Amino acid sequence: MIKFASLGSGSKGNATLVCVDDTCLLIDCGYSIRELERRLDQLDLVPQQLSAVLVTHEHSDHIKGVGALSRRYRLPVYMTAGSYLESVCGELHQYHSIKHSEAFHIEDVRITPVAVPHDAREPCQYIFEYNQLKLGVLTDLGIITPYILALYQGCHGLLVEANHDSLMLSQGPYPPSLKARVGSNWGHLNNVQTAEFLGAVDSRNLQHILIGHISEKNNHIDAIQSAVAENFRGDARVTFANQDHASDWIYIE
Ligand SMILES: [Zn+2]
Numbered sequence: 434m435i436k437f438a439s440l441g442s443g444s445k446g447n448a449t450l451v452c453v454d455d456t457c458l459l460i461d462c463g464y465s466i467r468e469l470e471r472r473l474d475q476l477d478l479v480p481q482q483l484s485a486v487l488v489t490h491e492h493s494d495h496i497k498g499v500g501a502l503s504r505r506y507r508l509p510v511y512m513t514a515g516s517y518l519e520s521v522c523g524e525l526h527q528y529h530s531i532k533h534s535e536a537f538h539i540e541d542v543r544i545t546p547v548a549v550p551h552d553a554r555e556p557c558q559y560i561f562e563y564n565q566l567k568l569g570v571l572t573d574l575g576i577i578t579p580y581i582l583a584l585y586q587g588c589h590g591l592l593v594e595a596n597h598d599s600l601m602l603s604q605g606p607y608p609p610s611l612k613a614r615v616g617s618n619w620g621h622l623n624n625v626q627t628a629e630f631l632g633a634v635d636s637r638n639l640q641h642i643l644i645g646h647i648s649e650k651n652n653h654i655d656a657i658q659s660a661v662a663e664n665f666r667g668d669a670r671v672t673f674a675n676q677d678h679a680s681d682w683i684y685i686e
């Protein structure tokens with residue numbers, strides 16, 4: 434069994450938990466230590482139970498608390514060399530350099546870093562595998578590339594972003610430069626892109642889709658649901674992560 438949960442997701446901070454037995458991996462920490470502790474507590478965890486931190490990229494909504502967390506709780510941190518060079522984490526307790534497509538293990542969990550088009554130096558997302566189970570985490574990317582589509586086939590669980598509704602973004606409050614950035618091939622997925630991705634992956638194994646990194650200003654759950662309903666025919670349960678609090682644990686088995 435793999436269990437996972439979002440501790441919070443959106444432009445103001447992201448953190449995700451992926452756990453197998455006693456191995457508990459934190460993907461990103463876009464929160465202060467205090468806020469992270471509060472959110473871990475919502476899932477009956479304390480930071481001492483974490484095994485490692487995996488960073489996706491250096492944007493502050495993903496990396497804000499990483500350095501302090503690593504130092505205080507003596508946690509190893511995994512990220513690409515590009516993310517490490519650009520990040521403002523200060524000293525880390527232990528740094529592991531990882532490379533796109535080169536799988537590595539933490540305890541019994543096999544982890545594959547996946548290159549994504551996003552406006553950071555060397556961003557990656559992650560696929561986790563354990564005992565024939567596959568969990569894909571995929572946020573902060575502007576388009577779905579053929580390489581990504583190939584790697585995310587056959588997942589049992591998915592955390593995928595549906596960042597914005599294109600019309601809401603174009604008519605919304607962001608300044609023109611930010612609208613262009615978010616909507617570009619190096620920005621974030623819109624609802625239709627996400628829904629088409631879900632329609633294109635082999636979803637026979639898929640048990641649960643957690644949708645995250647949802648813009649509070651440029652998106653609405655109803656818009657995501659209708660885009661997904663039009664494109665995705667699988668039986669997987671679909672739930673939504675949000676900025677304010679942790680999701681429930683999601684179990685895939
Ligand atoms: Zn982000």
Ligand SMILES: [Zn+2]
Binds near residue numbers: 490492551553573
């Ligand atoms: Zn980002």
